[in-house]
Amino acid sequence: xxxxxxxxxxxxxxxxxxxxxxxxxxxxxxxxxxxxxxxxxxxxxxxxxxxxxxxxxxxxxxxxxxxxxxxxxxxxxxxxxxxxxxxxxxxxxxxxxxxxxxxxxxxxxxxxxxxxxxxxxxxxxxxxxxxxxxxxxxxxxxxxxxxxxxxxxxxxxxxxxxxxxxxxxxxxxxxxxxxxxxxxxxxxxxxxxxxxxxxxxxxxxxxxxxxxxxxxxxxxxxxxxxxxxxxxxxxxxxxxxxxxxxxxxxxxxxxxxxxxxxxxxxxxxxxxxxxxxxxxxxxxxxxxxxxxxxxxxxxxxxxxxxxxxxxxxxxxxxxxxxxxxxxxxxxxxxxxxxxxxxxxxxxxxxxxxxxxxxxxxxxxxxxxxxxxxxxxxxxxxxxxxxxxxxxxxxxxxxxxxxxxxxxxxxxxxxxxxxxxxxxxxxxxxxxxxxxxxxxxxxxxxxxxxxxxxxxxxxxxxxxxxxxxxxxxxxxxxxxxxxxxxxxxxxxxxxxxxxxxxxxxxxxxxxxxxxxxxxxxxxxxxxxxxxxxxxx
Amino acid sequence: xxxxxxxxxxxxxxxxxxxxxxxxxxxxxxxxxxxxxxxxxxxxxxxxxxxxxxxxxxxxxxxxxxxxxxxxxxxxxxxxxxxxxxxxxxxxxxxxxxxxxxxxxxxxxxxxxxxxxxxxxxxxxxxxxxxxxxxxxxxxxxxxxxxxxxxxxxxxxxxxxxxxxxxxxxxxxxxxxxxxxxxxxxxxxxxxxxxxxxxxxxxxxxxxxxxxxxxxxxxxxxxxxxxxxxxxxxxxxxxxxxxxxxxxxxxxxxxxxxxxxxxxxxxxxxxxxxxxxxxxxxxxxxxxxxxxxxxxxxxxxxxxx
Numbered sequence: 001x002x003x004x005x006x007x008x009x010x011x012x013x014x015x016x017x018x019x020x021x022x023x024x025x026x027x028x029x030x031x032x033x034x035x036x037x038x039x040x041x042x043x044x045x046x047x048x049x050x051x052x053x054x055x056x057x058x059x060x061x062x063x064x065x066x067x068x069x070x071x072x073x074x075x076x077x078x079x080x081x082x083x084x085x086x087x088x089x090x091x092x093x094x095x096x097x098x099x100x101x102x103x104x105x106x107x108x109x110x111x112x113x114x115x116x117x118x119x120x121x122x123x124x125x126x127x128x129x130x131x132x133x134x135x136x137x138x139x140x141x142x143x144x145x146x147x148x149x150x151x152x153x154x155x156x157x158x159x160x161x162x163x164x165x166x167x168x169x170x171x172x173x174x175x176x177x178x179x180x181x182x183x184x185x186x187x188x189x190x191x192x193x194x195x196x197x198x199x200x201x202x203x204x205x206x207x208x209x210x211x212x213x214x215x216x217x218x219x220x221x222x223x224x225x226x227x228x229x230x231x232x233x234x235x236x237x238x239x240x241x242x243x244x245x246x247x248x249x250x251x252x253x254x255x256x257x258x259x260x261x262x263x264x265x266x267x268x269x270x271x272x273x274x275x276x277x278x279x280x281x282x283x284x285x286x287x288x289x290x291x292x293x294x295x296x297x298x299x300x301x302x303x304x305x306x307x308x309x310x311x312x313x314x315x316x317x318x319x320x321x322x323x324x325x326x327x328x329x330x331x332x333x334x335x336x337x338x339x340x341x342x343x344x345x346x347x348x349x350x351x352x353x354x355x356x357x358x359x360x361x362x363x364x365x366x367x368x369x370x371x372x373x374x375x376x377x378x379x380x381x382x383x384x385x386x387x388x389x390x391x392x393x394x395x396x397x398x399x400x401x402x403x404x405x406x407x408x409x410x411x412x413x414x415x416x417x418x419x420x421x422x423x424x425x426x427x428x429x430x431x432x433x434x435x436x437x438x439x440x441x442x443x444x445x446x447x448x449x450x451x452x453x454x455x456x457x458x459x460x461x462x463x464x465x466x467x468x469x470x471x472x473x474x475x476x477x478x479x480x481x482x483x484x485x486x487x488x489x490x491x492x493x494x495x496x497x498x499x500x501x502x503x504x505x506x507x508x509x510x511x512x513x514x515x516x517x518x519x520x521x522x523x524x525x526x527x528x529x530x531x532x533x534x535x
Numbered sequence: 536x537x538x539x540x541x542x543x544x545x546x547x548x549x550x551x552x553x554x555x556x557x558x559x560x561x562x563x564x565x566x567x568x569x570x571x572x573x574x575x576x577x578x579x580x581x582x583x584x585x586x587x588x589x590x591x592x593x594x595x596x597x598x599x600x601x602x603x604x605x606x607x608x609x610x611x612x613x614x615x616x617x618x619x620x621x622x623x624x625x626x627x628x629x630x631x632x633x634x635x636x637x638x639x640x641x642x643x644x645x646x647x648x649x650x651x652x653x654x655x656x657x658x659x660x661x662x663x664x665x666x667x668x669x670x671x672x673x674x675x676x677x678x679x680x681x682x683x684x685x686x687x688x689x690x691x692x693x694x695x696x697x698x699x700x701x702x703x704x705x706x707x708x709x710x711x712x713x714x715x716x717x718x719x720x721x722x723x724x725x726x727x728x729x730x731x732x733x734x735x736x737x738x739x740x741x742x743x744x745x746x747x748x749x750x751x752x753x754x755x756x757x758x759x760x761x762x763x764x765x766x767x768x769x770x771x772x773x774x775x776x777x778x779x780x781x782x783x784x785x786x787x788x789x790x791x792x793x794x795x796x797x798x799x800x801x802x803x804x805x806x807x808x809x810x811x812x813x814x815x816x817x818x819x820x821x822x823x824x825x826x827x828x829x830x831x832x833x834x835x836x837x838x839x840x
Binding site (some may be wrong): 056057060061081083084085086087088089090094096098101102103104105106107115116119120151153167367381499 | 592658677735736737738739740742743744745746747748749751757760761833834835836
């Protein structure tokens with residue numbers, strides 16, 4: 001075997017925090033051979049990113065690393081920046097998870113691409129510009145000459161990640177570290193970026209170290225895998241072996257965490273709970289004195305019928321209008337069109353007139369960190385709705401209902417006096433669900449309720465939602481970009497693009513024989529990543 | 536952006552109109568008049584004076600006449616400085632005040648930025664604590680205390696610098712420092728906070744990951760982002776300097792417009808006070824517009840339309 005490009009030996013990372021020392025990485029060893037693609041997999045908090053941050057000298061100020069990190073035999077851990085800078089950004093480069101914020105918003109693409117070229121390669125401004133253009137061409141950005149003069153905010157997320165890749169390739173690196181580079185992107189864009197990386201690797205021959213929580217990507221992309229858990233490498237080996245014969249229970253658990261099962265359709269004569277007709281949502285203002293037309297139609301005339309016990313999956317990429325549709329149905333933002341709930345028109349009702357209906361129409365949001373007030377206890381959060389909708393309840397009855405709701409969502413009722421920050425992401429999402437079900441609603445709009453969660457936690461939340469649906473005859477509008485989750489949860493699917501429905505039908509029919517080209521592209525990107533990368 | 540600037544200027548007209556109107560009537564609400572002296576004048580003399588300056592007309596007529604004159608760039612006659620029109624008086628003082636204010640603003644911006652940056656780079660060190668202490672001091676101690684103390688120490692006791700007057704650059708040093716100090720403090724704190732945030736931001740991490748030299752990371756990527764909130768503060772800062780200069784000009788006996796403002800108010804020199812108010816208001820409005828336009832130039836994400 002040839003000498004490895006990168007060797008990490010017994011790396012430890014600890015952070016001094018006001019609450020004491022946190023051992024984020026507790027002795028990790030790994031190697032990357034020339035031309036090899038290695039994946040480091042783990043759930044959030046496993047320390048996978050911190051391994052690379054330590055290696056690249058990018059730890060936060062309160063972090064300390066010990067052990068050994070060697071690049072082609074040379075020790076680079078804890079080198080002073082000026083010596084480390086001969087390697088980082090030049091021989092080892094990095095792309096990050098957040099394409100929206102990883103580029104400096106105040107400088108043009110050309111400025112930022114040229115920086116590492118001029119600093120490391122000593123190129124003249126002119127030569128750097130020419131090379132920058134070449135690089136944008138290499139990462140297949142359309143109209144590269146114009147993009148050079150653009151600012152990051154003028155590019156889409158996928159384009160920004162392409163710019164980051166161009167920057168990473170600028171000085172012909174030996175190793176590219178990709179830290180969740182596609183997590184923030186839509187599935188179709190993710191597939192394009194991964195294909196680009198695979199192509200570039202075949203052409204340029206660098207090694208890639210891929211950090212991700214997404215096993216689908218690992219299977220399609222990596223030669224070897226390290227599975228990390230709680231700061232340690234739990235299992236490692238060739239990708240195939242790990243996927244076909246995992247040795248550790250944790251690895252098996254990760255592999256089994258893909259959402260499974262399906263939901264049978266409801267009876268055709270099940271009562272209709274919620275109906276939307278010709279829903280249109282427009283943002284912005286019409287043109288006026290010295291003012292441009294800023295109107296933008298996010299939802300372009302959508303009809304929808306939700307029956308008792310039904311789950312309608314609303315699928316689409318970011319900007320497709322799926323969340324806006326959910327809010328419009330609940331009258332949380334002004335919309336044109338009709339909305340009928342339990343046979344009564346609710347569109348256009350004012351706040352007071354809408355209030356009695358709100359009890360039956362609840363919502364759960366994507367971000368379990370932002371959607372719970374940090375200054376209220378769990379009981380206060382859960383009972384707040386009861387104060388409005390069932391003001392006759394005594395304090396004791398409310399507490400009882402809250403305890404019952406907590407038990408319903410699988411949390412210990414003894415946790416009811418704690419604050420949200422004491423809970424994990426999955427537990428917080430359970431609290432958010434408890435806040436909705438405590439009111440005994442008929443309809444819950446679930447807006448990406450599992451997207452911020454690790455796969456294993458996601459599976460538990462899905463099981464919970466299914467159980468609650470069966471026990472309380474709930475109907476769901478399930479909004480998600482994740483086709484695997486929608487397939488498992490919904491019995492009816494609507495595929496949205498640019499504010500309109502491109503295709504809809506029973507889940508099984510849509511997934512087995514998608515009619516629209518867009519639906520097929522979404523499915524290829526989500527389920528056939530391997531074929532997409534090689535084909 | 537040109538359209539935006541135009542719209543803002545149009546929007547400034549009603550603002551100025553309201554300021555002028557409010558100042559005009561509030562001034563007249565105050566008891567006393569420009570010709571009340573310790574020894575009361577004879578009634579006929581008083582009537583003559585009032586007639587000469589139009590003070591015998593009904594108030595609304597005086598207001599209309601004032602507005603009409605103002606529109607033509609005439610701020611009316613001063614009631615105290617005989618034989619002088621108000622805009623002539625202000626034209627003499629304005630260059631002094633502007634020079635003083637601009638120097639103080641520049642000093643505050645440069646020094647504040649430097650101190651804030653150093654503090655952020657050495658967060659929670661002695662340097663950082665020292666800067667915070669100075670900043671807190673600068674914000675809390677009013678300049679009617681700072682100015683006399685500076686004058687006492689450096690002019691009277693040490694004799695290094697002149698205590699008053701205008702014309703020589705050495706005479707500018709103390710008033711500019713007295714005027715700039717509170718603003719240095721505010722800007723240093725703003726920059727420190729923004730800089731700490733910028734140093735933790737994703738794009739600064741990118742710059743470090745790409746092996747850019749430390750000074751380039753700090754000066755080019757972190758500081759440019761951190762300076763933006765300080766730029767927005769320059770609008771209010773300019774207003775604070777204009778009002779601050781009233782005190783400083785008195786202490787150091789400078790021939791700026793600040794002292795006319797105070798003397799005018801005490802003497803019920805209606806037109807002089809009005810003139811100063813108009814000048815200050817125009818400055819604040821225009822400066823805020825300039826700041827907003829500068830912000831758009833520095834941050835490509837900001838587009839006005």
